[in-house]
Amino acid sequence: MAKPHLNLKVVHHILKYVNKIDDFGLLYASGQYYNNRGFTDASWAACPKTQRSTERYCFIMTGATITRQSKR
Template identity: 45%
Template sequence: MQIEIDALERNGTWKARVEVRGDTQVAGIDYDETFAPIAKLVSVRTFLAITVIEGWEIHQLDENNAFLHGDLREEVYMRLQPNFSSSHPNKFLQVPRQEHLDVVYCVLRYLNGSPGQGILFRSDSSLQLYAFCDADWAACPKTLRSLTVYYVQLGTSHISWKTKKQPTVARSSAEAEYRAMAMTTCSSVGQHV
């Protein structure tokens, strides 16, 4: 990742995920039909877990970055992805306090003292999918929205986890738990949550 960032700074360019298929598209017919393969990390972790369990060989090809060099002389039709520039800034970024900085330092000290820590994919694991979730009802004191926490594992390999505020206020702890289960189920079957 650092190599890519250095290359971006060196070239004075920043990548945008743009889908262009000028080689096969016809004007006015199929400019909206694009395909850009993007792998989600949960897909990569699932693939690695299955590969280890099944004893398959893995070959890796590293491509640091790809840039379009040169000037375009042709007319190119491009469309940015709708959620390209959306991000979820830290909720305390606007008014940070010392306690927030202390937490950041604590996390950085942990990461600095734990190099090489990662996810273990065991070869003697099963292909059984397990999902665990919990909800903290009305966890946010300002909005009273509940907090969903879940993680999914394939055998003994952790492949997905998330903590997220629920989109609406739950009327009871049971409703918050049901919403947490729904979010966990959607993530387990590969639906966007």
């Protein structure tokens, strides 16, 4: 069975997190441009000892990291 695409899993994780924090919020002024970015990376079997892969991602909204993860 094919592994789900990493980006969809990340989006689902962010939405679950935002749904839990109803007493917090992010306030943005209207009419401004925001530089929101997301990065993903994978190194397949890069570890010479274990031949294991590493996956990582990071999402940034208006200059602040909102979620990140790295796992082997």
